[in-house]
Amino acid sequence: MKEKDLRVQDIGEFALIERLVEVLGPASRGAGQGVIRGIGDDAAVLQNNPGTRLLASCDMLVEGMHFDLSYFSPRQLGWKALAVNLSDIAAMGGRPRWALVSLGLKPELKVSFVEEIYAGIAELAGDFGVIIVGGDTCSSPERLVIDICILGEAYRSEVAYRSGAREGDLILVTGKLGAAAAGLAYLREGGKAEIDGSEELRQAHLKPVPRVKEAAILIHSGMVGAMNDISDGLASELHEIVQASGCSARIWAERLPISQATALMARHMGADPRDWALYGGEDYELLLTIPGEKGSPLKARKLGRSLMKITGTPLNFIGKILPVSGAVEIVQSDGEIEPLLPGGYNHFKK
């Protein structure tokens, strides 16, 4: 049998794991990365830095529900599965360190396909110094399933909770919003729309870059109150912060950072780019608050400039935290104030 025709069922679990470790290369070893024992025993043995707290999160992606293999290459899928997890650690203000990868695979999948998933994981892991220390592979006859558990660390003073927003805080967001939803709409339409910046939108959906470096700079400023990553849409994430913090929020529609490509794609699709920004989700930008006392707009601009200079990522002021509990409002372009409902992505709901 030719190497390129080899399927998972031809080589079995143990040989597959050996090949995947090979693909990971340095991303499976981690000398000096706190890895005392990685893949190859009943559990990984790890050493976090003294005095740090441990951060742990997991995200499961299911074929046809979270991703479509008609436009996702296996390498992009591996990248994205890890990226959404790194984003969770960034949102806590931490450094991602180790990951465990569980894969449910169709037995007839090509070995080279699974290796490509791992190549995507290894690529992103390499960019952020993350080591793959364990996982599981098993048979899933109908759909590819990939579940990654990420472990990170942060010193106590670095951890940013959802509950850290206070009355008067400014609400900021990194990057641009709605690009991932615009990219998804473009891909679902077959990638045929000829629009300036369509490649940027495609990448926003297929290969989001987690804001790990941005989070570190923001946390280092000492100004961050609450922080969330935008996985389910800005509206939904802002509601989470407001609920956890016992306050309310008001944002301005005109201040939503929307790229030109997103606006063009929305016009082409007959969609509202603000809907994508508010409800689209999967942007994996950071939504955060900083104190709103006198002089803070100036400080926010300074922070934004230094973030842009170091990472190339913009930081935009979009709203304010208000007293009273629970509500989120949006000020429309005409000055009308409307309630902003959560309405982000909700699994299972019909």
Next chain:
Amino acid sequence: MKEKDLRVQDIGEFALIERLVEVLGPASRGAGQGVIRGIGDDAAVLQNNPGTRLLASCDMLVEGMHFDLSYFSPRQLGWKALAVNLSDIAAMGGRPRWALVSLGLKPELKVSFVEEIYAGIAELAGDFGVIIVGGDTCSSPERLVIDICILGEAYRSEVAYRSGAREGDLILVTGKLGAAAAGLAYLREGGKAEIDGSEELRQAHLKPVPRVKEAAILIHSGMVGAMNDISDGLASELHEIVQASGCSARIWAERLPISQATALMARHMGADPRDWALYGGEDYELLLTIPGEKGSPLKARKLGRSLMKITGTPLNFIGKILPVSGAVEIVQSDGEIEPLLPGGYNHFKK
């Protein structure tokens, strides 16, 4: 709609998570258990004990591949999904502390069914002081998928690796072997065989008790060289120890600890109980080595007596570690020495 008819798709992800946290009760809180923030933020924030190393492992179970809902109750499934993970931490000599639970659910599943899975998780977590600190729920239209990531800790001197076996070591095993395979055969046949001890076999497959307490006592003796839990069958696990340690092993067929119920079931099914013990897997007993110098058989007996006294679990001497690399032999009842091939469970293989 009546409460008992409620389906996952009727209430959606967020309401489902709220209910599951309710079911977990104390198993989701963990005051004084190193949980600074559990379920409800982008990641859990945890504090391991100073000086400990972190242990991390995950196991994914897929409906129809690892479990069959025709004989697994959802509560048993939740229990077992966590049990196989606790077993991995035990095999490293550690204390399980926190778990993250990813669930892929059919949207039409009853909410009460999912709550029962969590009740099983909560029951076992409570027994071992494990706190559920996070997870993910998403849609998986054809099959229920459950992937648990377990985090534990151990001081450096406590960690037991596969690679710790040395020439002359004695090979020991906790409990009885083949019971889980006997239970599976019984369940697959519809649970109709009228055999003394069939309930014990059923439980061995459906509700294995991870050997966490036993591992702690064994490690505390300071005698453990290598240790593995028996998930894929004794033969396969022994090969893993032998390969990792660069040695070989010989076991005696007559010394394999097989319960009377397992022997009776094998006779009823026309199966060889030793095959179940060697290749059946899922017994989740501990396979370990201790030094074999003068006086150690006596020490092993003493260790076995104290293990039995405290936990009720027997400890049996089944073989010896030999020099030379790679081979595992079995001495049959007639004195014939044969190679023992790995042959444990291997996913994907046709």
